[in-house]
Amino acid sequence: xxxxxxxxxxxxxxxxxxxxxxxxxxxxxxxxxxxxxxxxxxxxxxxxxxxxxxxxxxxxxxxxxxxxxxxxxxxxxxxxxxxxxxxxxxxxxxxxxxxxxxxxxxxxxxxxxxxxxxxxxxxxxxxxxxxxxxxxxxxxxxxxxxxxxxxxxxxxxxxxxxxxxxxxxxxxxxxxxxxxxxxxxxxxxxxxxxxxxxxxxxxxxxxxxxxxxxxxxxxxxxxxxxxxxxxxxxxxxxxxxxxxxxxxxxxxxxxxxxxxxxxxxxxxxxxxxxxxxxxxxxxxxxxxxx
Numbered sequence: 001x002x003x004x005x006x007x008x009x010x011x012x013x014x015x016x017x018x019x020x021x022x023x024x025x026x027x028x029x030x031x032x033x034x035x036x037x038x039x040x041x042x043x044x045x046x047x048x049x050x051x052x053x054x055x056x057x058x059x060x061x062x063x064x065x066x067x068x069x070x071x072x073x074x075x076x077x078x079x080x081x082x083x084x085x086x087x088x089x090x091x092x093x094x095x096x097x098x099x100x101x102x103x104x105x106x107x108x109x110x111x112x113x114x115x116x117x118x119x120x121x122x123x124x125x126x127x128x129x130x131x132x133x134x135x136x137x138x139x140x141x142x143x144x145x146x147x148x149x150x151x152x153x154x155x156x157x158x159x160x161x162x163x164x165x166x167x168x169x170x171x172x173x174x175x176x177x178x179x180x181x182x183x184x185x186x187x188x189x190x191x192x193x194x195x196x197x198x199x200x201x202x203x204x205x206x207x208x209x210x211x212x213x214x215x216x217x218x219x220x221x222x223x224x225x226x227x228x229x230x231x232x233x234x235x236x237x238x239x240x241x242x243x244x245x246x247x248x249x250x251x252x253x254x255x256x257x258x259x260x261x262x263x264x265x266x267x268x269x270x271x272x273x274x275x276x277x278x279x280x281x282x283x284x285x286x287x288x289x290x
Contacts, residue, residue: 047079052124057090065097068141074152077109085151126181147185155191163198190218201232212244
């Protein structure tokens, strides 16, 4: 049954025009022995991940603007909420011309995984940012407009990578590892507490943070990180929604109208920050020049 669900999930991604690519074709560092081990899928939740990968969702060329976002689904580091906090978010970003890359990362709390959050999972996100920059030309994205967007546990990885010092380079390096892993902007959606307080807030990229006011787990770290970034002089925007708890995803798991429209606030922020404007000054494909 799990294999059938995995095939169904891959078929859904293929139907949507998505493409999945391994970050380390020969196996992730330290996980080579489990290279090519099948993932497990249970009701679109993905686990048993040993080959970190990116599922690519391209923006329509008629309005693609060159911005890119690596999306990091949540799931408590036990599994990934791959559809609701991955592909649904990707399609939302596609609508404003952003090409999205949904990350499958190693899960430190999955039974028998043997991985760590701070080392392996965070390393997967750093590799993902580097990978997008290395392949920017292939996907018509600007390597200087690569952001990261994380939900819950994925938000922890975003903060660990964007707001904290990078560890020493890995022993096994290739050309991709020589590129910068620092994202150009960050989006944290009800982020968990790991990574906060930030240890390198002064060097953090601009941030958009959203959470529910009733979220006992993840509202405090969202608020604390916002205050810390602002105090460090980093441009940051915070939205805390009334009477809202955890895991409202892209608004589809809430009956509150304000929750349903929070992605619009993200799109506004991306536009206000200039992330949706091609830096070469040329209009997107299919749009007549003035």
